[in-house]
Amino acid sequence: MKDNAYDVIVIGLGGMGSAAAYHLARRGTRVLGLEKFTPAHDRGSSHGGSRIIRQSYFEDPAYVPLLLRAYELWEELAGLSGLEVYEMTGGLFIGPPECLTVAGSLRAAREWSLAHEVFDAPEIRRRFPTFTPGADDVAVYEAKAGFARPEMTVQAHIDLAAREGATLRFGEEVTGWSDGPRGVTVTTGSGTYTAGQLVICPGAWAPELLTDLGIPITIERQVLYWLDPAGGIGPFEDHPIYIDENANGQQIYGFPAIDGPTGGVKTAFFRKGQVCTPDTIDRTVRAGEVDEMRDRVTQLLPALSGPAVHTATCMYSNTPDEHFVITRPHDYDNVTVACGFSGHGFKFVPVVGEVLADLATTGATAHPIGLFDPRRLVTT
Ligand SMILES: Cc1cc2nc3c(=O)[nH]c(=O)nc-3n(C[C@H](O)[C@H](O)[C@H](O)COP(=O)(O)OP(=O)(O)OC[C@H]3O[C@@H](n4cnc5c(N)ncnc54)[C@H](O)[C@@H]3O)c2cc1C
Numbered sequence: 483m484k485d486n487a488y489d490v491i492v493i494g495l496g497g498m499g500s501a502a503a504y505h506l507a508r509r510g511t512r513v514l515g516l517e518k519f520t521p522a523h524d525r526g527s528s529h530g531g532s533r534i535i536r537q538s539y540f541e542d543p544a545y546v547p548l549l550l551r552a553y554e555l556w557e558e559l560a561g562l563s564g565l566e567v568y569e570m571t572g573g574l575f576i577g578p579p580e581c582l583t584v585a586g587s588l589r590a591a592r593e594w595s596l597a598h599e600v601f602d603a604p605e606i607r608r609r610f611p612t613f614t615p616g617a618d619d620v621a622v623y624e625a626k627a628g629f630a631r632p633e634m635t636v637q638a639h640i641d642l643a644a645r646e647g648a649t650l651r652f653g654e655e656v657t658g659w660s661d662g663p664r665g666v667t668v669t670t671g672s673g674t675y676t677a678g679q680l681v682i683c684p685g686a687w688a689p690e691l692l693t694d695l696g697i698p699i700t701i702e703r704q705v706l707y708w709l710d711p712a713g714g715i716g717p718f719e720d721h722p723i724y725i726d727e728n729a730n731g732q733q734i735y736g737f738p739a740i741d742g743p744t745g746g747v748k749t750a751f752f753r754k755g756q757v758c759t760p761d762t763i764d765r766t767v768r769a770g771e772v773d774e775m776r777d778r779v780t781q782l783l784p785a786l787s788g789p790a791v792h793t794a795t796c797m798y799s800n801t802p803d804e805h806f807v808i809t810r811p812h813d814y815d816n817v818t819v820a821c822g823f824s825g826h827g828f829k830f831v832p833v834v835g836e837v838l839a840d841l842a843t844t845g846a847t848a849h850p851i852g853l854f855d856p857r858r859l860v861t862t
Contacts (some may be wrong), residue, residue, distance in 0.1 A: 486665045488514040488649075488677035490842050493656050493668065493691065495521070497528035497632065497828055498820045499683030500639035501835025502842075506681075507646035509839060514675055515648055516668065518655035521640050522633040525760070526685045527797050529633055530706045532737045532748060533828035534723050536573050536627040537596050540586025541804065541826060544853050546594040548833050551849065555832030556630065563638035566631070571720075571738055573627025574601075574610065576782070577727030579620050584727070587622040599623045612717050612783050613724075629723055629737055632828055639835065656691065661814045679842045681818045686760045686797040688821040695811055697856045699822050702755035702798040703763050707775045708746030710788030715739035717785065718747045725752065726782050734778055746791035749779045753825060755798065767793035798825035801859060808834065808854040810841055818842050822856075 492503045495517035503515040519525050537553070539545040556568045575587040591598040600622055603615045615621065644650055651672075658669040659680060666680040684691040686701045711718055721738035736749035758764070772790045779786050801807060801822040808820045818841045820834055827834070833849065840847035 486676045486678050488512045488675065490514075490679045490681060491516065491666065491668050491675055491677040492681045492683065493659065494683040494685060494687070495636070495640060495650060495652070496526045496683065496685050497636060497831045498685075498823070498834050498838070499681070500636045500643065501831045502681050502683060502820070502838035503648050503650065504639040504643040504646065505835040505839035506842060507643045507648040509843060511839075511843060513643065513648040514677065515643065515650040516654050516656050516670060517650070517652045520652055522636040524794070527799065527823070528636055528685075528828065530748075530794050530796055531631065531633070532629040532740060533632050534573070534627070534725070534735060534737075535568060535630050535829040536624055536723075537594075538575065538587040538591040538598055538622060538624045540575065540582050540590060542853065543590040543593045544850065546590055546596070547850055548830055551836070552830050552833040553626070555836065559635070559638055559832055562642060565634050565638055567635045567638055568628060568630040570626060570628040572722040573624045574606065574613070574621045574722050574724040575624070576606065576613070576615055576619055576621040576724060578618060578729060581727045581731065583725050583733060584620055584622055587624070591622065591624070597625060610722065612721065612785060614782060614784055623722075627723055629740075630828060630831075635831060661816050663815070666816050679816045679818070681820070681838050681842050683820050683838070685821070686799050688799055689759070692819060692821065695819065695856070696860070697807055697819075697822065698802055698859055700800045701758055701760065702800055702825075703758045704750065704755045704796045704798055704825070705767050705771055705775070706748060706750050706794045706796060707772060707790050708741065708748050708792040709776060709779070709786045710746050710791050711739070711785045712787045713785055715743055715747065724782075732778075734782070736779065736783070744791065747786060749775065749786065751775065751778070753798070758797070760797065763795060763797060765795050767795065800824045803859070806854045807856045808837060808841075808851050809856050810845065811856075
């Protein structure tokens, strides 16, 4: 579509959109990226300093090949940007042997021959003295787990996309888009743009930007807590990431101390939030919420008994089965959509960028994305 001003317009330059803009631009595509907020902002889903990355994927072993490619691209991104966008710390996935966190991680590790070890409770305590697991708990330990830095990652993709020639416009909200035989038209408060292809990465704004697609997505408020460890951050400096599941199936997760001596140690509940919208989310974190977090995490890590030095809110975009949506919707000729990352998308950011660039430029991808077809969610 050479008569259009751009080859591809990307709506939303958060985690996924910034990666898509970069992967498109580096293929020589004329890219326009449109973002309603500032670069690497904290109003969506890609902020808060750290995101767990891991490969023994309890959610479904089908994610593993994407993770193997994502890890290659994480390394490449670190090299190209010169930034420590991720760090390997090792990861512990803890709980009763039959729980999803443990059994699911083990299943993925075995199916894909991923390096891992299994520890019983005394072994966990011996190797990682900060932890006090239940007597019957076990842990899958994965050395190739760690964390990515979301704001740094988004900024790195934005900078690299711009370096490759992408036009990126911030503070510009998309108010409408349409698809036609000659390409797409996108309207913002400042103008109207045309392109051959459209890639939409709306995060928590999916329900409003994708109204006609009928993809069921629920937005959920999540809280992040940085707790001050009694006795200082020392034992948490060289510390694995962890996900812990209790007998009720409730999961918490956390990170090493990466924010300096007074920055606290970050922990959170996985999937425990109120339904909201980006407009109605309550950004205030209450003392009762901090108490609930501390009561739960100190069962596993007793040293995290101090006050919260910082809290933040963030949004999950949940599909009913908590698997992603990555698709070229059938009723459109020139549109690619990536949404519904259901609270576990960040570790895939670089490979989703590559997949979206494949789909927008060739209409197909060699990556296995069958699990993310939204037709699975249609109930008739
Ligand atoms: C608390 C929390 C913890 C998490 N922990 C992990 C973890 O440990 N590991 C992991 O892998 N994942 C984790 N996730 C999930 C992961 O962070 C998300 O899946 C991922 O960041 C989603 O990226 P996105 O691009 O879809 O959304 P976003 O990064 O929010 O990007 C969407 C962008 O679209 C823009 N936009 C929306 N509407 C418009 C419009 N009309 N015009 C222009 N721009 C628009 C928004 O401003 C935003 O920048 C976590 C998420 C949260 C909230």
